Amino acid sequence: TGVPAIKTLLTIKQMGDESNPNINSHMSDEMVEVLVDHFEVSVEIRAAVSLEDEVLSEFEIEDAEADLLPRPPIVTFLGHVDHGKTSLLDALIGIDVVSGEAGGITQHIRAYQIEKDGHKIAFVDTPGHEAFTEMRARGANVTDIAVLVVAADDGVMPQTAEAINHAKAAEVPIVVALNKCDLPGITPDKAMQDLAANELLPSEWGGETEVVKTSAITKEGLDDLLETILVTAELHEYKANPDRPAYGTCLESEQQSDRGVVCKVLVQGGTLKIGDVVVCGTSFGRVKSMNDTLKPSIRLEEVGPSTPVNLTGFNTPPGAGEKLYVVDDIGKAREIAESRGHAEHEQNVAGSVMVSLEEMARRLEMGRLAPSDAEIVTLNLILRADTKGSIEAIKKELGKIDHPEVRIKIVQALVGGVTVADVRLAQASEAVICAFNVVPDENARSLAEEVGAQVRRYDVIYKITDDLKATLEGRLKPEE
Numbered sequence: 416t417g418v419p420a421i422k423t424l425l426t427i428k429q430m431g432d433e434s435n436p437n438i439n440s441h442m443s444d445e446m447v448e449v450l451v452d453h454f455e456v457s458v459e460i461r462a463a464v465s466l467e468d469e470v471l472s473e474f475e476i477e478d479a480e481a482d483l484l485p486r487p488p489i490v491t492f493l494g495h496v497d498h499g500k501t502s503l504l505d506a507l508i509g510i511d512v513v514s515g516e517a518g519g520i521t522q523h524i525r526a527y528q529i530e531k532d533g534h535k536i537a538f539v540d541t542p543g544h545e546a547f548t549e550m551r552a553r554g555a556n557v558t559d560i561a562v563l564v565v566a567a568d569d570g571v572m573p574q575t576a577e578a579i580n581h582a583k584a585a586e587v588p589i590v591v592a593l594n595k596c597d598l599p600g601i602t603p604d605k606a607m608q609d610l611a612a613n614e615l616l617p618s619e620w621g622g623e624t625e626v627v628k629t630s631a632i633t634k635e636g637l638d639d640l641l642e643t644i645l646v647t648a649e650l651h652e653y654k655a656n657p658d659r660p661a662y663g664t665c666l667e668s669e670q671q672s673d674r675g676v677v678c679k680v681l682v683q684g685g686t687l688k689i690g691d692v693v694v695c696g697t698s699f700g701r702v703k704s705m706n707d708t709l710k711p712s713i714r715l716e717e718v719g720p721s722t723p724v725n726l727t728g729f730n731t732p733p734g735a736g737e738k739l740y741v742v743d744d745i746g747k748a749r750e751i752a753e754s755r756g757h758a759e760h761e762q763n764v765a766g767s768v769m770v771s772l773e774e775m776a777r778r779l780e781m782g783r784l785a786p787s788d789a790e791i792v793t794l795n796l797i798l799r800a801d802t803k804g805s806i807e808a809i810k811k812e813l814g815k816i817d818h819p820e821v822r823i824k825i826v827q828a829l830v831g832g833v834t835v836a837d838v839r840l841a842q843a844s845e846a847v848i849c850a851f852n853v854v855p856d857e858n859a860r861s862l863a864e865e866v867g868a869q870v871r872r873y874d875v876i877y878k879i880t881d882d883l884k885a886t887l888e889g890r891l892k893p894e895e
């Protein structure tokens with residue numbers, strides 16, 4: 416209608432509305448009419464609830480506490496390249512990659528469920544941590560526990576540090592596998608010190624991080640690692656309702672010439688059955704077959720929470736990270752998938768949502784005018800600077816900013832130029848990147864532009880704090 420939302424909200428308030436509406440509030444038809452008169456504009460009243468909303472709210476049924484049963488934990492391996500992620504997972508599940516999953520699907524992401532003393536564990540192994548972050552960036556959360564693999568001879572390396580930040584941003588517990596302990600002359604002390612320096616103080620040093628000494632070669636420590644995972648899972652009491660229409664996440668998918676679309680799905684709640692009608696992103700279909708990911712010859716009729724399967728039946732390959740839901744009829748599934756296809760197209764044309772300080776300032780100001788509840792908002796930052804000294808100085812300055820409603824959180828602070836990994840992390844955690852005396856590399860710059868992440872460059876520290884204070888006060892205005 417051309418009337419800014421903020422003006423609309425103010426007007427509603429001036430009219431004496433006591434309900435403290437915010438930008439997401441529903442407006443009654445009468446209120447719309449009053450406003451239309453007031454602003455002398457015309458509005459086209461669309462169906463209040465789109466099909467998608469209707470179906471989504473149906474999916475997002477809150478399970479009653481009594482229906483929730485314990486489910487296996489979903490574990491992801493993260494770590495620096497060559498520290499032994501692949502070898503450890505292979506050793507744990509008793510296969511080697513070459514012979515494993517022959518009839519499955521080309522593996523980028525591996526996902527298996529194993530059993531240890533009657534307790535199941537699901538493992539999801541993503542190449543590098545890009546996949547982990549990318550999934551999170553799409554709002555898909557497929558990890559309960561992160562196993563951080565650190566080679567005892569190498570200690571914490573740059574990708575280890577990144578992995579730690581990713582896991583922390585995802586707020587998942589971290590279990591450390593201190594790997595390659597079979598190597599002669601290994602003293603784990605240096606690696607332990609590295610961990611402590613990265614805020615993962617080992618429990619044997621009085622901290623809270625479980626560090627298990629492992630070897631993928633001799634298999635030392637593997638039982639210990641599984642037990643530690645199970646204890647961690649027990650502490651967190653992961654639960655799901657197995658007795659409802661299934662939902663899950665597509666991990667990856669591909670079109671195969673003989674089998675059609677094969678999709679690796681992690682079922683997260685409910686029970687998925689052969690013949691179920693499913694919709695996933697802009698794809699839909701009826702589940703035709705489900706195969707075990709570890710032993711592809713095993714065909715499954717139905718699978719419950721925390722189970723990965725290779726599934727056929729989709730019309731087109733769904734995107735990695737898309738949510739899968741069961742709906743009750745194929746016509747509805749088609750309609751949802753197609754309407755999403757159109758919406759996606761429109762969104763691509765319109766460009767993606769920017770995460771920027773200006774946008775945060777706007778949101779904060781919005782919330783202040785129409786406070787929905789007294790929630791504390793977090794403003795996520797990723798710092799890149801020329802030296803460790805600069806980082807310390809910036810952190811110190813930021814530490815002085817104290818605000819009742821907003822918490823400034825530094826998701827990651829590293830020395831050096833802005834990288835693609837930083838932009839991915841910014842995207843996943845809705846963070847703004849502050850680059851102090853450094854610049855983004857070319858790939859990072861173009862990715863940031865593509866995904867709408869903001870990289871702000873500074874060369875004086877107080878400019879950073881000034882901008883942040885202005886953001887918090889909602890007076891940071893868009894850059895020209």
Ligand code: GDP
Nearest residue numbers: 495496497498499500501502594595630631632
């Ligand atoms: P990833 O890149 O983290 O997946 O590492 P890989 O599993 O591919 O392992 C990298 C190299 O380290 C390979 O040559 C492995 O054989 C070796 N490796 C992995 N785990 C161990 C271990 O526990 N002990 C020793 N000695 N070598 C290992």
